[in-house]
Amino acid sequence: MKRLIFLLLLLVMPQGAQTQTGIAGYWRAAGVVPDGTPDGAILQFTMDLKTNGPSITGIATGIPMAISSGRLDGASVTLNGSDTNTKQPISLTGNLSGSEIVFTAVGLAPEPVHLVARRVTRPETLVGSVSDAALMQLLLKQTNVPGVSIAVIKDFKVALAVSYGVADSETRTPVTAHTLFQAGSISKTVAAMASLRAVQEKRFSLDQDVNTILKSWKLPLGEFSTAGPVTPRALMSHVSGTGDGFGFPGYSPGTPLPTLPQILDGLPPSNTRAVRLERAPMTAEEYSGGAVMVQQLALMDAIGKPFAQIAREWIFDPLRMADSTFEQPLPVARHQQAAHAHTPAGAKPQTNEPWRVFPEQAAAGLWTTPTDLAQFAIEVQLALQGRSSRVLSRAVAREMITPVGVGGYGVGFAILKLGEGWYFMHNGSTFGFRASLYAHSTKGYGAAIMTNGPGGDALIPQVLQLIQREYKWDALDPQVPRRYGPE
Numbered sequence: 001m002k003r004l005i006f007l008l009l010l011l012v013m014p015q016g017a018q019t020q021t022g023i024a025g026y027w028r029a030a031g032v033v034p035d036g037t038p039d040g041a042i043l044q045f046t047m048d049l050k051t052n053g054p055s056i057t058g059i060a061t062g063i064p065m066a067i068s069s070g071r072l073d074g075a076s077v078t079l080n081g082s083d084t085n086t087k088q089p090i091s092l093t094g095n096l097s098g099s100e101i102v103f104t105a106v107g108l109a110p111e112p113v114h115l116v117a118r119r120v121t122r123p124e125t126l127v128g129s130v131s132d133a134a135l136m137q138l139l140l141k142q143t144n145v146p147g148v149s150i151a152v153i154k155d156f157k158v159a160l161a162v163s164y165g166v167a168d169s170e171t172r173t174p175v176t177a178h179t180l181f182q183a184g185s186i187s188k189t190v191a192a193m194a195s196l197r198a199v200q201e202k203r204f205s206l207d208q209d210v211n212t213i214l215k216s217w218k219l220p221l222g223e224f225s226t227a228g229p230v231t232p233r234a235l236m237s238h239v240s241g242t243g244d245g246f247g248f249p250g251y252s253p254g255t256p257l258p259t260l261p262q263i264l265d266g267l268p269p270s271n272t273r274a275v276r277l278e279r280a281p282m283t284a285e286e287y288s289g290g291a292v293m294v295q296q297l298a299l300m301d302a303i304g305k306p307f308a309q310i311a312r313e314w315i316f317d318p319l320r321m322a323d324s325t326f327e328q329p330l331p332v333a334r335h336q337q338a339a340h341a342h343t344p345a346g347a348k349p350q351t352n353e354p355w356r357v358f359p360e361q362a363a364a365g366l367w368t369t370p371t372d373l374a375q376f377a378i379e380v381q382l383a384l385q386g387r388s389s390r391v392l393s394r395a396v397a398r399e400m401i402t403p404v405g406v407g408g409y410g411v412g413f414a415i416l417k418l419g420e421g422w423y424f425m426h427n428g429s430t431f432g433f434r435a436s437l438y439a440h441s442t443k444g445y446g447a448a449i450m451t452n453g454p455g456g457d458a459l460i461p462q463v464l465q466l467i468q469r470e471y472k473w474d475a476l477d478p479q480v481p482r483r484y485g486p487e
Contacts, residue, residue: 023072023096024051029103029117030457047079047117063108065090077101110284120458130466136164139462143455144346147175147339151370152467153439153446156381158374159471167339167452170348178323180330180338181450182355183366183373183435184428187326188292190315190376191307191362192236192400192412193391195299197314199232200396203302206233206411210294215301217261219294220276227280233399234281235288235295237409243278244290248364250356250431253329257359260297264290285407289363296362307361318390319375324368329357338367339452341432346453349432356431364430370448377439377446380424384441400424401441418475429457436460445471 027047049058049070056070056079070079079092090107092115099119106112128135130150140148147165151158163175183190199206204213209229211218219230224241234240249271251257258270266274275290300307308326316324325331330338340354358365382388383397392400399411401424408415413424421440428435434456439446447467449460468475 022051023049023056023077023101025049025119027101027117028120028461029115031113031115046120065108072096077103083107110286126462126465127469128466129470130162130463131160133164136162136463139459140165143453143459144344145451145453145455145459146342146346147179147453148449148451148456148459148463149175149177149179149181149370150450150463150467151177151374151448152471153374153378153381153444153448154471156378156387156444158371158378161371161374168348168354169340169342169346175339175452177371178337178369180323180334180367180369181435181452182341182358182364182428182430182433183368183450184364184430184433185289186368186373186426186428186435186437187362187364187366188236188289189400189412189426189437190311190324190326190366191292191296191299193376193380194307194311194314195232195236195295196392196396196399196411198299198302199399200393204232204298206399207231210235210298213298213302214294217264217297219264222277224277224280228282230277230281230294232295232298233404233411235291235298236411237404237407238285238287238291239282239404239406239409240288240291240294241277241279241281241283242275242288242291242294243286244273244275244288248272248289248358248360248430250358250364252351252353253355253357255357257328257357260293260300260359263293263360264297282404282406285409289360292363293360299362315376315391316372319372319379321368321372321375324366324372326361326365327367328359328361328365330355330367334367339433341430342453343432344454346455353431355433358430364428368450370450373435373437373448373450374446377424377437377448378444381439381441381444381446419473420477420479421474423475427460434460436464438464440473443474445473 029045045063046061047058049056054072056072058067060067064084065081066084067079067081075096077094077096081090083090088107092103092105094101094103101117103115104112105115146169147167149163152160161177163177165175167173167175167179230240256269262270264275296307303310311326343349383392383394386394400413401410401415403415415424423438423440425438433452435450437448449463
């Protein structure tokens with residue numbers, strides 16, 4: 001399924017691993033979106049590879065692929081296998097350069113996709129606690145991340161909120177629990193809750209033709225005009241048929257910003273192409289930030305208010321998420337509270353941009369904190385149990401974690417099985433920021449992690465791993481062996 005291309009990058013490489021050569025070892029793979037960066041809603045997969053001369057064998061974990069053979073010819077790498085569910089062939093071909101392999105994968109998705117794999121330390125070697133300041137500072141240094149903020153959910157409450165490092169590598173302003181970070185594609189989950197609130201209030205239905213909701217713009221259907229309606233459900237679960245794969249790059253502060261119709265039509269000053277259908281709705285999953293923007297406009301047209309105001313009145317205020325806003329650009333009054341973007345080396349960008357502006361609010365425009373994101377996830381967890389209805393009823397909240405029938409998304413969240421547990425999650429990536437939100441669908445635990453550097457691609461999986469072990473998540477539980485009758 002297409003979400004496999006949006007894969008979370010990298011655990012940290014210890015110093016010894018950085019000088020290791022050859023292909024034998026433990027690798028973590030990551031998909032790249034059109035602008036070259038990993039996007040939010042993703043799965044992870046790893047490969048444990050072994051060599052015998054030029055031949056490669058190994059095990060892939062996190063995707064339904066059985067590796068049957070492989071070969072290393074100079075720097076050229078080929079891995080062959082099959083989908084363990086469909087038995088269809090899968091191939092990964094690419095080039096090895098030091099501790100990185102750039103692959104093209106055929107068979108993982110309806111179309112060939114690009115992946116990056118990097119050598120990483122094995123999970124069992126990382127031990128400790130996110131409360132250990134010395135360990136966290138070491139991980140920040142190893143991953144070139146200036147600052148990280150973490151919130152841990154336990155028993156449907158925020159059990160821990162800790163922050164390390166700096167919000168700005170030049171001023172050395174420390175990160176605190178109230179430091180704002182860009183949430184990237186995690187924005188889509190909050191936006192989905194807002195649209196579901198509108199559904200609950202009967203402003204429109206999840207399965208209504210979106211062009212009957214839209215007033216200020218219409219989605220061109222082209223050759224797919226008879227293929228069935230494009231609906232809010234399809235738009236928010238990446239199965240609408242739009243094929244943009246965005247990946248929004250953002251805008252430098254102070255530059256002209258496009259209107260929402262200009263974004264959707266790809267007209268100046270928009271820096272992305274038009275959002276259009278490439279296949280019939282409910283045919284296949286293809287990650288689409290553009291689809292989420294169509295739904296944002298539908299929500300605004302139905303309610304008659306700006307999107308940031310809708311989110312504040314319906315979500316942020318009721319859930320006491322005081323450190324969250326969809327306002328773009330970020331209001332000047334909040335600038336001192338915001339972390340700054342950094343490069344992969346942990347330095348300020350040469351352009352001297354403190355961050356980029358995202359007029360694509362529902363898809364990528366949320367500024368928030370891990371504590372606020374944790375409160376948001378807890379509300380979803382409580383609503384699912386019928387213990388809260390501050391925003392959504394139990395029945396409507398279930399739409400967020402119920403796969404729509406094609407692909408692996410509910411309305412807003414990616415749904416995945418980790419170990420013996422089912423989780424709803426989303427990741428986020430913007431210029432200079434990385435973030436991740438995981439929550440268990442029934443057990444009342446989870447975590448939100450936010451960083452102000454691309455090195456968060458390496459740091460976040462490690463932090464999540466520490467949390468999973470310390471708080472005994474069922475994500476780490478071994479599968480119960482199959483047997484017949486008592487032994």
